[in-house]
Amino acid sequence: MASIKENYRNLLDERKAAWEKDGAPLAEIAAARDFTPDETRRFDDAESTFLAYSARLKALDNTMEQERQIAEFSEQLAGGEQRVAPGTTWINTDTGREASLRSNQSFLSHPAARSRDDSGDGALAQYGNLGEMVRALATAGTGSAVVPTTWSGQLIDLARSKSAVAQAGATIVPMNAKTVNIGRLTGDPTAAFRAESSAITASDPTFDNVTLSAKTQSALVKGSLEWFQDADNAESVVVNAMAQAIASNLDLNALYGGITAGAGTISLATPPNPRGILAALTATKAANVIGGATNGTAQTTGSYWSEILDLIYTVLNGNETPNALIWSSKLAQQYSKATDTTGQPLKRPSDVEDLSRFVVNRIPSYTQGTMVNRASDAFAGDWSQLLIGQRLGITLQVLNERFADTGEIGIVAHWRGDIQPARPGAFAVYRSLQAAA
Template structure:
C-alpha cells in the first residue's frame, strides 16, 4: 500500500510551478518566489527546494521498504539498494586506469543519487533547443546547477562520465597514468624522495637510522576552455535516444589536449608542464641531425634506462609515423617483415607527438616517450561548467557551448621517464 507524504507532494508542486513559469528557456526573471527577487536568490531557492525533495524522497523510500536501516539496524538511514560492485574508492586520493571518476564520486558522496541516470546528451540538447521531452530529470539537475556568474555546473555523475570517456581515449591513461580527483583549486600529495636502506647489525649494537624521506607535489587547477559549435538542425533532427554522441565529442577533444599537455606541455602559465619539459627526465639524442629508425634499439635502450632508474616501464608513446616505420622493417636477405623482439612494450600512437621538430639541419624529427606511466599524475577537478551561447552564432543557424574543465599535470618521479629526440621516422 502506497504511503502519502503531503510535504513531499507540496514541494514537488512548488518545483513544477517554478518550471512552468520559467518556460522552456528557463528564464528565472519570469519566476515569482516570495522574498527572493534576484536570479541568484531564486537559483539558491530552487537548489534548496530540490535538496528538501531529495531528503523527503529518502524518507518515503525507507517507509515503503519497511523502515529505516533494516540491513544495518542503525535506525538512521534507508537500507542500501544493491552493491556497487568492486572495491570501494571511498577516501582514495588517486585512481588507477581501471578505476572510474563516476565510482569515486559515488563512493565519496559527491553528487546527488538521483543524478546517476542522467544523460549528458539530453542535458545539452535541452539547453540548445528548449525541448525537454524525456529529460525531466536533466532539467531538474540543470536548475540545481545554475551559477550566479552565468552558465551551469554539470552534475557530478555526468561530469565524471565525460571525464571517464576522455580517459578511455587518452594514450597516457592507456599507458597507466595516475589520476588525482581534485576537490579544491590546489591539492598536495606526498612523494617519496629517498627510501633509505636496511643494514645488518651485531647483537646489542645500535640500530642505524635509515629513514624514508618525502616531499610533496602540488596540483593547481588550471582552466582548459573549449568552444563547441553545432547546427540547430543537428539537435532537432538527431534521435533523442542516441546516447553519448555529444559526450563522446566533448571527451575526444579533452583527451587530445590532455595527451598533448601531459607529453609536451611547456609549463608556461597557464599551461601545465609535460614530460618533455620536466627537469630530471632522461633525454636521449640520436646524432646532431637526428636519425631514422632501422631497428628496435631506440625502444630497448629506453626500457633499459628506465629500469636502471629502478622503475618498470609500461609503454612507449610515439607518433603514428614511428609505428608505421617499425612495421615496415624487413630482413635484408629474405625481405620478410621483422618481428618485434620478445618482451616489447606496447607502442601507443598519437598525433599529439609531432613529426616536424627541428634537430640540427633536419626539420622532420619526432620523439618517443618511454616510462613508468604510473609516475605521471593528472589532477582533474571533479566538476566542470558549461555556458550556452544562444545569440552569438544564431546568424549561422548554430548554437555554441563554452566548456570549462580544470586540471593539472605533475611528474611524481621524473627519473621514471626517457624521451628519445631526433627520431626521423
Template structure:
C-alpha cells in the same frame, strides 16, 4: 515473487532504505514481471555484481516508463510519472548500497599489495586513484540521473519534456547565464574522455580532486640498509621525500553546432558527448606529454626534469634498428624503475619500426624486452621538433605511465553562446573543467629524441 524477498531490505550503504520503501520497490518490480534480487547476505563478488546489475536494469525500466508517462494526457500521466521517479530514486540508493559492498571487497583484496591505489587526503578521507578501465562514476557511486550528457546539452537550446532534465537545468543555472552540469553527467563525460586519452590507455592514473591544491608525497631517494656487527650502532640514512602539487587549471572547449542539426539530427545527443569528450581528451594528452607549464597549462612529461634521455645524435637520425629503444629500456632498468607499461609515438615512427627487416627482407621480430610493450600511436606526438639542423624530428616517450597522474575536479560548467555565431545560424557551447597533470617519478620514463624520417 516470494515472501522472503519482500521482507529483505538492504542494510548497507550511505542511505539505508526503510522496510516500507523496499516493499514499495519490490511491489513495483513485481507488477512489471521483474524479480527483485535478495539484498542481504551478498558474500561473493558474483552475487554483488548480479544484484547491482539487476537494480540498474530496473532503473532503466523506470526511466523509460517515466518518459512514456509524459505522453499520457491529463494529470494521470503526471501522477504516474512522480511515482515512477520515486521508485527510480530508491533503486539508485540500492545500486549504491551494493556498489559500496563491491568497493569494500575490492579494497580488502588489495590489502598488503604494493599496487594499492587508495590514498588519504589531509582530512583522512579515502581517495582512490583510478586506473585504466576504472570508472569515476562507479567509484563515487553517484545516483544515475536518468538522462545523458548529450540530452542535457541539447535541452539547453531545444528545451525538453523530461522533468528530470528540467529540474537539473533549474538547479544548475547561475546568474551569469551558465549551467553547472550534474555530477553524474560530468563523471560520464570524464570517463568518456579518459577512454580516449592515450596517456591513460598507457597506464596513467586519474585522481579525483576536491580542492584548489592537492599535494601528493613521493620518495625521491630510498633509504640505504647496511650490515652491522653485534653491539655496533645502526648506520643512519634517511629517505628524501618530495611533494607533487596538483593545482587544477581550466581546460575549455568551444563546440559549434548548426541550428538545423540541433533540431533535426537523430543522434545529436551522442554526437555532442563525443565532441566534448574528444576535444578534451586530445588537449589533455597534449598537455600531459608536451605541456610547457606556462600560460595556465600543465607541465608535461617531456619538460619534466629527471626523465631519462636517449638521443639519436646531434642532428637526429632515422630509426633503423631496435637499439635506441633497447637503450631506453636499459636507462629505465639502470634507474631501478618498474617495467615500462607502454611507449607513445607518432604513426610515422610506428610505421618505421613496423618496417624493420632482416638481411633476407623478412619482417624483423622485436627483441624480448620490447615484444610485449604496447606502442600507442597518436598524432599528438609532433613531427616538427628541432634537433640540431633537423627541423622534422619526432620522439618516443616510454615508461611506467602509472607514475603519471591526472588530477581532475568533478565540476563542469557550460555556457550557451546564442548571439556570437547567430549570423551563421549556429549555437556555440562553451564548457570548461579544471584539471592538472603531475609526474610522480621522472626516472620511470625515458624519451628517445631526434627521430627523423
C-alpha cells in the same frame, strides 16, 4: 533513482501503451478509409508522442553505449591487458585518506565524488541524460550550466577511456579542492650487513608532497542549428566529441606541457598549462632526455630498434619499471615497416614486445636540421607515476551569438585539473627519431 536499463524498459512500455491507446485504433481506420479532420489531428498527436518516446529511447541507447565503452575500458585495465605497473597507494596529506582511483574504479565511486553536495537534482529531473542537457542548451537559449556530478563523472570516465596516458596507467586523483597535496617517497631506506655488535647505521625514507593545483582547459564542439535540432544521435556525437577533445588535450599536456619550442608548432607555456613529462625531465632529470641529434636520428639496418631499447633501458637503469611506450602513428608506422635484408618484417625485441604501446597523434612530426617534417619523439615510463588531478564538476556553456552569422552553435566544456609526474625518473624521452613520411 532507477537505472538506465529500468528507465529504458519503462519508456518502451509507455510508448507501447500510448500507441495501443491512441495510435493503433486510428491506424486500423486508415486502412479502411480516409481520416476525418479530427482523426487526422488525433493521429498526428499520437505519432508525435510515439516519436518523442523514440527520441528519448535513442538518447538512452547512446548513454548505455557510452557506459559500455567505459566498462570495457575498466575491465581491460582490471584484466591486466594494458600491463599497468603496480602503483603506489597515493595519500592526500591534507585529509590522510587515499587520494587516487584504482585502475578499474569509476570516478563516481571515489569518496571525493560521493561526498560532493550534488546541486544538479533539477537537471537530473528535467533531462534524461547529459546528451539531453547538451541539446537543450544548444536549442533553448544561451548561458551556462554546471553538469550534475552523476553526468560529470560519466563524461570524465568517458574522456579517461579515450586518453592514451590514462590507458597506459596514469593515476587519476579526484580533487575536491583547488589544491590537493599528494604524499610521495623521495628517498628509499637502505640495508647493509654489519659486524657482530657493531652499530646500525640509520637510514630513513624521505617524503615530500606533489601539489596538484587546478587549471582550466576548455573544449569547443560546434554544429549547425539544424543539426542540433534534427540529428537523432546529436547527444552521443557531442558528448563523445567533448570527451575526445578533453582526452586529446590531456595527452598533449601530459607529454609536452611547458614546451614552447623544439617540437614543431607545440607552444604550451607554463602557466597556464601544467608541466608535462618532457619539461619536467628537462628541468630535473635531463639525463632521461636522450637523442635530439642535430639532424635527428635515422634507424640503422642491423640495429633498427636500438634507440627504442635505449629509451626503455634509460628508465630501467634508474631502478624504475616502464610499463608502456607512447609514440605517434607516424613513428609506429616507421618501425612497423622495418624489414631485414631479405625483405621479411623485423620482429620486435622482447623488451619492446613486453610493453603496451599507445599512439598519440598529437605528438608532432617536426623538422630537426636536415630531417624535414619527419622528426618525432617517443616516451616510455611507469605511467602510474603520472598524476592527473581531476577537479569535481564540469561546466557547459552555449555560444549562440558567436557563430550566429553561419547558423551554427558552439558548446564549450570547461574541465579543471592538473598534471604532475610524481617521479620524473620513472620516465624517459627519445627526441627526434625518424618517423614515416
